[in-house]
Amino acid sequence: MTAEALDVTHDPSVRSFVASADGHPDFPLQNLPLGVFRPPTSGVARGGVRIGDEILDLAGLAVSGLLSATALEAAHAGSAPALNDLFALGAAHRGALRGEVHRLLRADAPERDTVAALLHPVAGSQLMLPARVGDYTDFYAGIHHARAVGALFRPHEPLPPNYRWLPIGYHGRASSVGVSPAFVHRPRGQLRQPDGTPAYAPSQRLDYELELGVWIGASPVPGQVVPVARAAEHISGFCLLNDWSARDVQSWESQPLGPFLAKSFATTVSPWVVTPEALRPYRTPLERSPDDPEPLDHLRDPADLAAGGLDVELEVAVSSAAMRAAGHEPLVLSTSSTRHLFWTVAQLVAHHASNGLQLWPGDLFGSGTISGPAPGSEGSLLERTRGGTAAVTLPTGEARTFLEDGDEVVLRARAARPGVAPVGFGECRGVVTGPLASGAGGA
Amino acid sequence: MTAEALDVTHDPSVRSFVASADGHPDFPLQNLPLGVFRPPTSGVARGGVRIGDEILDLAGLAVSGLLSATALEAAHAGSAPALNDLFALGAAHRGALRGEVHRLLRADAPERDTVAALLHPVAGSQLMLPARVGDYTDFYAGIHHARAVGALFRPHEPLPPNYRWLPIGYHGRASSVGVSPAFVHRPRGQLRQPDGTPAYAPSQRLDYELELGVWIGASPVPGQVVPVARAAEHISGFCLLNDWSARDVQSWESQPLGPFLAKSFATTVSPWVVTPEALRPYRTPLERSPDDPEPLDHLRDPADLAAGGLDVELEVAVSSAAMRAAGHEPLVLSTSSTRHLFWTVAQLVAHHASNGLQLWPGDLFGSGTISGPAPGSEGSLLERTRGGTAAVTLPTGEARTFLEDGDEVVLRARAARPGVAPVGFGECRGVVTGPLASGAGGA
Numbered sequence: 001m002t003a004e005a006l007d008v009t010h011d012p013s014v015r016s017f018v019a020s021a022d023g024h025p026d027f028p029l030q031n032l033p034l035g036v037f038r039p040p041t042s043g044v045a046r047g048g049v050r051i052g053d054e055i056l057d058l059a060g061l062a063v064s065g066l067l068s069a070t071a072l073e074a075a076h077a078g079s080a081p082a083l084n085d086l087f088a089l090g091a092a093h094r095g096a097l098r099g100e101v102h103r104l105l106r107a108d109a110p111e112r113d114t115v116a117a118l119l120h121p122v123a124g125s126q127l128m129l130p131a132r133v134g135d136y137t138d139f140y141a142g143i144h145h146a147r148a149v150g151a152l153f154r155p156h157e158p159l160p161p162n163y164r165w166l167p168i169g170y171h172g173r174a175s176s177v178g179v180s181p182a183f184v185h186r187p188r189g190q191l192r193q194p195d196g197t198p199a200y201a202p203s204q205r206l207d208y209e210l211e212l213g214v215w216i217g218a219s220p221v222p223g224q225v226v227p228v229a230r231a232a233e234h235i236s237g238f239c240l241l242n243d244w245s246a247r248d249v250q251s252w253e254s255q256p257l258g259p260f261l262a263k264s265f266a267t268t269v270s271p272w273v274v275t276p277e278a279l280r281p282y283r284t285p286l287e288r289s290p291d292d293p294e295p296l297d298h299l300r301d302p303a304d305l306a307a308g309g310l311d312v313e314l315e316v317a318v319s320s321a322a323m324r325a326a327g328h329e330p331l332v333l334s335t336s337s338t339r340h341l342f343w344t345v346a347q348l349v350a351h352h353a354s355n356g357l358q359l360w361p362g363d364l365f366g367s368g369t370i371s372g373p374a375p376g377s378e379g380s381l382l383e384r385t386r387g388g389t390a391a392v393t394l395p396t397g398e399a400r401t402f403l404e405d406g407d408e409v410v411l412r413a414r415a416a417r418p419g420v421a422p423v424g425f426g427e428c429r430g431v432v433t434g435p436l437a438s439g440a441g442g443a
Numbered sequence: 444m445t446a447e448a449l450d451v452t453h454d455p456s457v458r459s460f461v462a463s464a465d466g467h468p469d470f471p472l473q474n475l476p477l478g479v480f481r482p483p484t485s486g487v488a489r490g491g492v493r494i495g496d497e498i499l500d501l502a503g504l505a506v507s508g509l510l511s512a513t514a515l516e517a518a519h520a521g522s523a524p525a526l527n528d529l530f531a532l533g534a535a536h537r538g539a540l541r542g543e544v545h546r547l548l549r550a551d552a553p554e555r556d557t558v559a560a561l562l563h564p565v566a567g568s569q570l571m572l573p574a575r576v577g578d579y580t581d582f583y584a585g586i587h588h589a590r591a592v593g594a595l596f597r598p599h600e601p602l603p604p605n606y607r608w609l610p611i612g613y614h615g616r617a618s619s620v621g622v623s624p625a626f627v628h629r630p631r632g633q634l635r636q637p638d639g640t641p642a643y644a645p646s647q648r649l650d651y652e653l654e655l656g657v658w659i660g661a662s663p664v665p666g667q668v669v670p671v672a673r674a675a676e677h678i679s680g681f682c683l684l685n686d687w688s689a690r691d692v693q694s695w696e697s698q699p700l701g702p703f704l705a706k707s708f709a710t711t712v713s714p715w716v717v718t719p720e721a722l723r724p725y726r727t728p729l730e731r732s733p734d735d736p737e738p739l740d741h742l743r744d745p746a747d748l749a750a751g752g753l754d755v756e757l758e759v760a761v762s763s764a765a766m767r768a769a770g771h772e773p774l775v776l777s778t779s780s781t782r783h784l785f786w787t788v789a790q791l792v793a794h795h796a797s798n799g800l801q802l803w804p805g806d807l808f809g810s811g812t813i814s815g816p817a818p819g820s821e822g823s824l825l826e827r828t829r830g831g832t833a834a835v836t837l838p839t840g841e842a843r844t845f846l847e848d849g850d851e852v853v854l855r856a857r858a859a860r861p862g863v864a865p866v867g868f869g870e871c872r873g874v875v876t877g878p879l880a881s882g883a884g885g886a
Binding site: 135136137140150153154160161162165166168169170171172173174175176185187188189190196197198199200223224225246249252253254255256257258259260261262264265293296298314351352354355356357358360362423435436437 | 578630695696720
């Protein structure tokens with residue numbers, strides 16, 4: 001992702017006629033994230049653009065006569081109940097749509113009455129998974145997480161020798177990806193008992209992982225690898241991603257082929273796709289230390305190293321059922337930032353495609369858990385409670401090492417800086433429900 | 444998979460009016476595998492049933508008036524250019540279709556002239572991927588492979604402690620699954636150099652893996668785990684699967700999260716889906732040794748342990764470009780058998796669903812590499828050449844430790860026993876082409 005010029009769509013002084021957009025902490029006129037929704041008045045899901053507390057209907061916009069050539073094509077593609085076709089069109093179409101939607105939502109837009117009729121309230125709308133997920137890949141690009149978890153499991157070598165040379169990743173289960181707000185059954189699995197043999201039982205070490213999600217857009221040209229300097233062309237946008245993890249299942253099953261059922265029971269993403277265009281003001285250099293090796297050529301682009309990072313603040317909060325009953329807000333357990341990622345998103349894309357495979361619109365990446373270097377910035381309970389040894393106390397007095405049934409996990413993300421309009425991701429929520437009925441007569 | 448009764452469709456004495464079917468080593472009247480094809484005379488892909496050297500057109504059959512209720516529904520679902528909808532209908536529909544197709548293809552079928560008009564020659568037809576792959580999971584159920592590879596990399600503990608308790612598996616990349624015959628680009632990747640640092644270059648240790656593929660059919664009821672005794676209901680059929688592997692990429696990237704780009708550049712399956720019904724005569728007990736632990740309850744079903752294995756002979760053969768130019772047949776490097784799998788396919792299904800995730804029609808499993816215990820039964824070159832130290836000599840005098848550009852890999856599978864009709868899988872072929880063009884200016 002190279003630094004690109006800001007334009008009128010980033011100007012914080014431009015206001016919208018949508019009253020709730022002005023001063024909105026997440027969704028002002030300068031954000032305009034994409035999603036799929038079913039409005040209160042209709043059962044038909046279609047694409048939309050979030051503005052304040054409203055959603056601009058792309059299906060309605062496409063037939064409104066308000067759009068011209070490229071933006072019109074984009075809106076037509078975005079009229080479907082999944083954004084894969086819009087993602088496939090790539091950056092030029094997405095940028096044109098952003099430009100025209102921005103123009104139409106301005107406080108001084110001559111078309112404002114026509115546009116207002118295409119708005120639906122978020123309240124009462126059903127937000128859907130933004131795209132059909134083709135393949136889902138989870139990376140491990142949060143170096144502080146990798147080091148902290150490595151120290152728990154491999155104290156002799158917390159960071160594997162390959163860590164600073166390539167973005168470690170693994171394939172996840174695409175059909176288990178769902179949208180916030182989610183109900184997540186506590187998974188069952190084989191758990192190692194004190195005698196060394198396993199038992200099949202509900203996980204006792206259920207955890208969240210705070211991640212950045214990346215939606216892939218236009219496919220690369222087949223038959224070529226993707227240069228990192230052009231990798232950003234294949235990114236449609238970003239979301240929050242909770243990579244729910246059963247730590248006890250994970251520790252027993254993962255050798256030698258990596259995580260499997262410990263992760264694949266559920267992955268939850270936030271509904272809004274925050275575009276690379278919206279995040280242009282929030283690019284930042286990578287945090288690297290002098291002893292980090294230079295990336296190999298296929299992962300190294302000067303512009304990407306200088307400005308390919310993202311400066312987005314993250315937080316994870318938890319509420320128990322008792323907290324909610326007593327009127328407590330979710331307790332923020334950690335705050336972190338995408339600045340703590342060791343690899344840029346462009347590097348993730350270039351690495352993923354470096355073996356010659358094809359990326360497709362609707363492929364989804366998770367960044368890996370994003371922890372910071374300091375206490376209070378841990379992206380998982382495993383880290384936050386030091387492997388389950390240091391419980392967190394909730395406002396109700398309840399103690400937590402891992403998630404209990406009824407707990408709700410809330411991830412939030414926002415980029416903000418004085419003099420720049422904020423760009424929020426909204427929330428990624430999920431409630432832990434009890435375990436599934438067992439067909440095997442177990443607990 | 445419990446033993447079920449044989450019926451007239453298994454009777455080896457029943458002959459077909461399709462001349463090429465009688466005595467066919469793979470596709471006699473008793474096999475009737477499913478696939479998707481584009482006939483020589485039409486550009487439209489649709490489902491078909493292989494019989495001898497012909498394919499019975501399911502789209503034509505669905506409108507022929509020859510089928511009744513359940514089989515007719517199955518043929519309609521099978522008229523699409525992917526078999527997901529047919530798979531979703533499950534065993535009763537698949538069995539009804541098999542019964543009626545068998546009846547219509549008999550030598551004494553009164554409808555034979557009508558049926559004959561629905562046959563297309565395999566020669567000239569294009570065989571397609573049988574279904575849209577939802578999620579692809581690769582297991583590690585070949586215990587002799589696990590032990591042999593473990594001895595190369597982890598001599599102190601060749602079999603991980605979890606091996607005999609759960610079917611180890613990992614998620615693969617669904618969109619990289621293609622159908623035989625395939626052209627497979629040699630992948631690039633990070634390869635560890637003698638100084639311990641990596642370089643980005645074409646893999647020098649490209650390998651095949653001989654696996655059984657499993658196509659998933661009807662989804663389980665949501666909200667329940669799948670008892671192993673009922674797991675077979677969710678299996679649509681079997682194929683050959685070549686899990687192409689770049690060993691040098693794999694050894695550098697795989698810690699701590701398992702194989703990723705070393706596998707995800709290509710996976711190749713054979714085009715015919717051999718049904719569980721066709722394989723009923725070839726069930727066999729699992730090979731277990733007295734010191735293997737009893738499977739946990741959710742993986743244990745007496746009927747499955749007694750007859751849930753499959754008795755299918757496998758072989759892998761390789762030809763170099765020079766061999767083909769000189770008219771040599773592919774050289775058989777190994778022969779093996781699905782008897783050598785440590786877990787039944789029903790156990791793979793039950794384990795996969797045991798965390799509560801949902802399986803979908805068109806999900807694909809690989810069994811893991813199926814090696815036998817003896818020399819000459821290795822399912823990969825890594826094993827066959829003892830980690831690349833003992834080259835194989837081809838008929839042209841060429842030496843092979845790993846695959847060279849131009850090499851073709853041919854997997855074959857067949858179940859056969861005196862007095863029982865043979866059931867063949869056909870072939871899974873792939874040719875290694877040169878590396879992709881590098882966008883990064885490398886070799």
